[in-house]
Amino acid sequence: MEQIKQNKMGIAPIPKLIVSMSLPAMFSMLVQALYNIIDSMFVAQLGESALTSVSLAFPVQTLMIAVAVGTGIGINSLVSRRLGERRREEASRAATHGLLLAIFSSLVFALLGLTLTQTFFQAFTDNQTVLQMGCDYTYVVTIFSFGMMIEIGLEKTLQATGNMIYPMLFQLSGAVINIILDPIFIFGKFGVPALGVRGAAVATVIGQIASMVFAVVVIIVKKHEVHISFRNFKFKWRTVKEIYAVGFPSIIMQSIMAFLVTMLNTILISFSEAAVSVLGVYYKLQSFVFMPVFGLTHGVLPIIGYNYGAGNKKRLLSALRLGTLIAACIMTVGTVLFLAIPDKLLMIFNASPQMLEIGVPALRIISICFIPAAVDILFSTFFQGVGMGFKSLIVSIMRQLVVILPAAYLLSKIGLGYTWYAFPIAEVVSLVLGGIFFWTTYRSKIRNLRPISD
Template sequence: MNQDFMRTKPILPLVLSMALPMMLSMLINSLYNIVDSMFVARLGEQALTAVSLVYPLQTLIVSIGVGFGVGINAAVAFFMGAGEKEKADRAASQGLFLSLVHGILLSVGTVICIPYFLPMFTADNLILAWGKEYAVIVLSFSVVVTVQIAFEKIYQSTGNMFVPMVCMAAGSITNIILDPVFIFGLGPVPRLEVKGAAIATAIGQVVTLLLYLIWYFKKDMGLSIKRTYMKPTADICRRVYMVGVPCSMTMGLPSLLITILNGFAAAFSPIYILILGVYFKLQSFIYLPANGIVQGMRPILSYNYGADERKRMKRIIQICGAMILAIMAVGMLLFLVFSGSIMKMFTVDAVTVREGALALRIISFGFVVSGVSVVCSGALEALGKGFASFLISLLRYLALIVPAAYLGIRIAGVIGIWTAFPAAEALTAVASVIIFVICYKKK
């Protein structure tokens, strides 16, 4: 397969052809997150709180998988752009093998941590029981998650966005269909409640991986994944981990942020943990399409970087940036106008609806400006500047928002948590532009 179209095709049609499939699949994936929470919420607020407490660990696993996958993506696309096909094959093969190892370690490590993690946030026995039941199942399938993400990034590095779109969408749709079957018990399936939600999630992930495997063995992907190439080598691992490690750390920061904010919220009331859980599921509906554009941008930018097409690189960043800012503006309007109606999808409690709607409106003021950081971070990863990208995310998810939330609580109570989001996003946007300009000029 010839990937030179990434250097020669007009930029806007190229970006759209690469980004739209990922945007669609991520919209479906974020819809699953929302629908899954809606079904669990019908079991009661305690059930939704239990799932919300496990969510940071699920996010951590996906973050590590995606972060390392971005390293694979950048390395393969760079070698392809530079015309070094064998090195691209080796990068894909080694990346797939190492993703398998990462998944096994994550499965074991997170399951061991569960009995110590959940009691940090609640003493409610029912929440703890449901949380442990849900966590053990979903976290045991971490290896499936990391391997399927590796396949996704390898396909994207060749410019093939269709296969990841189909595989991801199929898994999410399977999950949505099976949720009510296993949660409430339909036909021969018994009512499994929270455990049923976990089983539906696991089956959806397996479906995605199986489709990747079928597609790989049935049709040429433009790369050769060989067992003889899977033995890790220093040069390939260095290039992959130089992007993958900081990117994994970057994507793992939201998990740490959610954990810290859950601790802050727990000091006021369990309903604020539920509100945070709902928000982080809802915000994926906004940020995942934006990240779909970033995923479409990365291989194009890496390829043109390898081909030394500097003017084209700048235009790619400009077009993708405009698209992301437009998505974030739409998201802000939705949260401002429909916040009350959105919260009513998850609870009938009037207090929770009122407090949740207020939180969504305040947080949404940071959406548009956050698009600047998303663009800069994604572009730096494509250029191999993983640690610069990590620095932006460190500011966004930890160094600025946590102190802002802590001070906000002292001044305005729980509202201080919500106001910390837009404040941190504005400051991070300024810093990200400075970091990006410095790194881009050096490159």
């Protein structure tokens, strides 16, 4: 039991543990959300075409983040389970494989960005201004994606050991640098030429690379429970398979978001560019509500994974219950804000009268889904923590493909204002399915869980 006793995830009181592990991630995610909003505020000052171009680029960025975070979740789940099983060498091997996977992923996106960016934007618009701005932005963020990929991989590795402070500092450093550089590169200050939308992308990748450098230095200089090392390293496909057993479903889940936004943009562009801008602004605003919940899951996931590996059913379920309660409280606050002041939220982005007309009812309708989404997100975290990422994938496919897109398409035939009801409809269906999956998983894997022997 020595290893379990030494790791706080096996012995600390669950409420204190969740707070201590989640608060740093929640804080850094709030800063990330603030960056997303400030970035779009600056871009909006360039005009509605600039805002539309960045909104159309959003699915590409979402796809990159999906691969980075999904791979990271796979690393996190595997490392935390191996630590719970007292197999530190295998945990370190998983972390080293994770770094290689991050580097490989960045090379793939650089190639795709160079070859497919213009074709992607031509599929949505023949407005040459929007097309040029979108390409300028996307070329930069894809070609230089290595900063984000590597930083997220290292961040998830440290979170798996219970270290939440350094991952918070990694994210904070990148976001703060990004916020500072945005107006400098977008509008041209201190001798830097005004780069417009491309400047927003340059500021983004500089922040990501700076964050990556910080993470690499910490990994090399500081002592951690796992060690990334290529000395006597042997690449093993089995380890990659174990990472992606959880990571690949997570990648698909988050990639579905990119596909969802792309398809929703296709539906909304038939009404107006303003409708596309409203959807883009919504995703920026909702990040301020959802990001703290995702930060919460960063703390809850390794606790669930560790205690599942250690066979501690009581602590596993306590972490899930408390995490769900906290997430629901956060989402309740978000719902109240979206219902009470949608116009003020939209005016943060210099919303035109047409955007206000479309966006005020849209934000109010979509916010109905926030509280059910809190439970859905924690169900997904639970499935990932116990190594059953495929169930998370099924629930997400129901939310973001099987239900929401057909519902949005059919409701759009009635009118633009009805399209937004697809969000709460999909979330409720997902909640029911997630509950069924949780109960079957509990009966098969959790109910008879026993602590591992010495």
